[in-house]
Amino acid sequence: MNDNGEVTLSNDIDLSEFTDWQQFVTATTNGNNGSKIDGNAFSGVFNGNGYKITGFNPTVHLAANQTFGLFSAVKEGVVKNVVLEGNMNVTAEGQADAGMLVGTAFNSTVQNVTVNGKITSAGTTVAKRFSIGGVCGYAYAGVIGETDFGTTLFEDCVVNAEVDFVGGSNTANGATCAMYGGICGFATTPNAANPHKVTIRNCVNNGDMNVKLGRCSGIIATANTGVILEDVTNNGD
DSSP states (O other): OOTTSOEEOSSOEEOTTOOOOOOOEEEEEOOTTOOEEEEOOBOSEEEOTTOEEEEEOOEEEEOTTBEESSEEEEESOEEEEEEEEEEEEEEESSSEEEESSEEEEESOEEEEEEEEEEEEEEEESSSSOEEEESSEEEEEOSEETTEEOOOEEEESOEEEEEEEEEOBTOOOOSTTSEEEESSEEEEEOSOTTOSOOEEEESOEEOOOEEEESSEEESSEEEEOTTEEEESOEEOOO
């Protein structure tokens, strides 16, 4: 940790020896216009200093309302300047969200990150939202309860992840489907009048997607209320 209170990397990190991944955050209310978490979300500043985290190769099955990623949930936090490489295989048995870097982002910033590798999923067993993103599964900005936190920003992110994702038993279309977005799976604010936004800016997806899903996009599968896209590019098939 540096003098500014930031958690910083000073070397590359290889996680390939780890095979048992356990998440400590559960989304207790994770609807399509709001979210709450139960557990310890990351609320600090993580600065990768341009170093690589490699060997992130989790195979996980999520219970209902779980969220998964290298950072399972980031709340009022910042994750920046890092390269993440790995192969994530994730399935679910209820409404769930997953991203290679961040499972769920609450009023947080993800900036200058690159994601390389592969994302594989056999989907979920029920017709409830299962959103996966190359960077983030579910993003929220605005008011949670009676607290006004701010906005969520994804900026200068690049995804080079190959995707193989089928919805499994979830053949629904709409907000309850299985979905994949190269940058983010699902993003929302409480309502259209909310002044805070989820912004995806200057982000690029280069990963090809082999999918059988209700929704899929190189950038974001579901842009619900209050989502802004600026200077984004999809090069993936």
